[in-house]
Amino acid sequence: MVQSDFSSRRFLLVIGQQLLGTVLSILTAMALARMLSTAAFGEFNAAYGVMMIASVGATLGLNQFIVVPFRKAMATGLYDHARGLRRWVPCCIVAAGLLSYGVLLTTHILLGGHAAVKVASFAAVLAMLPLAALMSFLVATANTHEAAGRAMFLATPGLQLLVLISLGLVAFLAGKTIGVLEAAAIWASATLIICVSLWRLNRLVEDPEFKRGARKTDWRGWAEGTFPYFVSGVVNMFLIQAPFIVLGWVHADAENAAMFAAADRLGQILAVAGTASMAIFAPAIADVIASGSRQRYVDLMRRWFLIVGSSTAACFALIAISGEALLGWYGAQYEGAYGLLLVISGSVGLSMLGLFFLIVLQFKGRARSVVVTSLIWTFLGFLGMVGLAESWAQMGAAIAQAAAFIGMYLTFTIQAVRVMRGRLHE
Secondary structure, three states, rough: OOOOOHHHHEEEHHHHHHHHHHHHHHHHHHHHHHHOHHHHHHHHHHHHHHHHHHHHHHHOHHHHHHHHHHHHHHHHOOOHHHHHHHHHHHHHHHHHHHEEEEEEEEHHHHOOOOOOOOHHHHHHHOOOOOHHHHHHHHHHHHHHHHOOHHHHHHHHHHHHHHHHHHHHHHHHOOOOOOOHHHHHHHHHHHHHHHHHHHHHHHHHHHHEEEEEEEOOHHHHHHHHHHHHHHHHHHHHHHHHHHHHHHHHHOOHHHHHHHHHHHHHHHHHHHHHHHHHHHHHHHHHHHHHHHHHOOHHHHHHHHHHHHHHEEEEEHHHHHHHHHHHHHHHOHHHHHHHHHHHHHHHHHHHHHHHHHHHHHHHHOOOOOHHHHHHHHHHHHOOOOHHHHHHHHHHHHHHHHHHHHHHHHHHHHHHHHHHOOOOOOOOOO
């Protein structure tokens, strides 16, 4: 069986790059907040939130699904189906992205007359959709080929550094003020460059057997296998970005969306350890489930809690102590989002602890329970956001989102513990 590369050096490399990417992302958001008006910053982030939901849908769940068939091909030497996936998946993702773009833009034109996001702004930001979806898939395939460090560097710090440098050049050449259209063009150009780089990385690190030989297609089997990941991914991303839908469309207040965006971007520092761990742990969990070793299964869980728990606790302490000052770097008007920042940070940190159990359930074949649980909590969370935001604006949306995330991951934990108490192979 293929053994996962789970060395401390590799993990530290990935988490270091994820941290660098998150810090650069925060700096990028701060730069953009200063170059845009408060309303324009909220408008950009509201449109960006919808784009991210759609980009996850455009991956069709294949960025998670391919881990198992690719690892199986590497372990067994039977590459036919893996070669078929390798050839057709990028085409399917780009096509799904373009279709989603047309549907969403048309819907916004017809129904978004009272939204805080203008049609031109929405069209420009949404243009990133196919590229964002393709980038997610290319990162996943590189991770599967044990190139998580390089892939994460390109997709996180690499992308943010390109955007930050571009914003700096624009500020130097054209002054500090830009619009949503210019910001979207900068993001799209940087994402295209990263996609090309990730494609070249995959060509470099993948097993030569993936590149040549017979290919088989199993459209029905692939659709059935990827559907749970598709639903789960879209539902989870919807819950992450739903406050921007509520604040940008339902209640149509761009300035409230801007406040939420500032706090949300800063709070994502608590996701660093969990996101990096997912890249490293996912192949290991797939291997452990295939091997049927209960002891290795439990050891992975303990390692996850040690790494992710200690890291998120340290980050939350940092946010609690210096969060208000950090928010001031966006602009003085954003300092009032400190309470919002604490709520978002707590939600992100607790969710990262439970992320391990979501991966376990998916790879253990509990797709139906994952989908049902995600749908229920997302539906309840969205209703809560709409209701609470009516009275408490962005804080109401944050509280409802936090309650939904905590409830969902607590449910995943309970379900996974039940699985772990039984045999790995049923």
